[in-house]
Amino acid sequence: MNRFDRHDIRSYNRPVRQKAGIPQPNEQNDHPREECGVVAAYTPNDHAARVVFFGLFALQHRGQESAGIAASDGQKISIHTGMGLVTQAFGADTLTPLDGEMAIGHTRYSTTGSSKLANAQPFKVQGPDGELALAHNGNINAVELRKDLEKGWACEFKSSTDSEVLAQLIVKASGQTWQDRIAECMRQVQGAFSAVVQTKEAVFGIKDPLGVRPLCLGKLDQGWVIASESCALDHVGAIFERELEPGEAVRIDKHGVESYIWPGRDGRRAMCVFEQIYFARPDSLIDKRQVHGRRVAMGAKLAKESPARADLVIGIPDSATAAAMGYAQASGLPYSDGLVKNRYVGRTFIEPDQRLRSLDVQLKFNPLSEVISGKKIVVVDDSIVRGTTTPRVVELLRKAGAAEIHMRVCAPPIMWPCHFGVDMATRQELIAANYSVDEIREKIGVDTLGYLSVEGLMEVVSQGDGGFCNACFTGTYPIPVQLEMDKLILERQEI
DSSP states (O other), X not given: OOTTTTSOGGGGXXXXXXXXXXXXXXXXXXXXXXOOEEEEEEOTTSOHHHHHHXXXXXXXXXXXXXXXXXXXXXXXXXXXXXXXXXXXXXXXXHHTTOOSSEEEEEEEOOSSSXXXXXXXXXXXXXXXXXXXXXXXXXXXXXXXXXXXXXXXHOOOOSSSSHHHHHHHHHHHSOOSSHHHHHHHHHTTOOEEEEEEEEOSSOEEEEEOTTOOSXXXXXXXXXXXXXXXXXXXXXXXXXXXXXXXXXXXXXXXXXXXXXXXXXXXXXXXXXXXXXXXXXXXXXXXXXXXXXXXXXXXXXXXXXHHHSOOOOSEEEEOTXXXXXXXXXXXXXXXXXXXXXXXXXXXXXXXXXXXXXXXXXXXXHHHEEEOHHHHTXXXXXXXXXXXXXXXXXXXXXXXXXXXXXXXXXXXXXXXXXXXXXXXXXXXXXXXXXXHHHSOHHHXXXXXXXXXXXXXXXXXHHHHXXXXXXXXXXXXXXXXXXXXXXXXXXXXXXXXXXX
């Protein structure tokens, strides 16, 4: 029996009545927008696409716009993509035809190109030496590379994403093997990326030379799994082996796992620090430690740097819950839930009417008034980006009877946009780039406001193998970047 036959796909795939057009996920949220999640599996004598499906299910937090799987039976690559959540893009009728021992998958939040089916991954492309499929998390220098491919190879692109550019670059590269072609491609690519690649004979995992985006390897029975986060390995029963090194590519086929390090890697590391603060699931291992523990430590450090006279500590669920617990433990204040989160807001295809749209925060959170009424509360959040949602959360807490609100934030002030695969905001939209801490305090309506310092954050996270990208706080990018990047630039060029 297939090891995943006991899971009925239909139980994960309840129908959703869908309107035309896909709303942006987390449109009510003032956090950085999720990135993408990728999975690859080689499972001899098994249905690899089914393994990938459940791996993507564990990575749903990394993107909710679209999902897709490509599979190979050794003769051809079959592919299916769909809009929405993994369970909306796939059912038994779409998963079963994806036959074979090798597969890759993707769950998307758009950072290059809009949310439409043509941009759903993986992409399948044809080259002189055969076809491949690719799924990608990150941002690369797609504009110049696409122009070169259109001019030199007369490539016709079906999407407006940098991921299809990366796929075409690999399939058109020179070399005797796919490893050679990948290495040749990577010499031309700048930016941040973790990618999985499917050929007819093998699956590959690829990590950029700075290791900005996460990617890990796990052992599954007689096969192997690659995933953005280790929680996906746990979900399919794979044993975590290790994280891929910056600048590493691994090939997996019937002969096992082969590792390749790209020539010219200078040894620097620049892992995205927001993986630790917000993006990654708390049960995932990143830089050899579980994310939950680091978030608790961030809260404890924040309590030491920015104490408050209060009766109670609460967190903005769910990403700030661990940090709020750490703040409470370090400060000696009691911790309690203060807001109940509706986990399905922002993940529906039914648009609210105007009256409900104006109540977006109330649709997402409901306060526990019996807990916070009459209390001086510390409210811990992971970040403030634009400062648009926080005032409405504060208003909710005031209406529930909070006597004082002391906001504490685990991310330092975000003053610079991300160019490496996170749809954060332009610099003009970042509240901390335009206002002082005291001015922000007035705008969001709290009694006091404190951020974790950059030094404090780096002290907490820098206890593994090293370097992090913290450019959104400091403006110091690990590689040169454009002043601003337009996620729709490839679409605008097609007009």
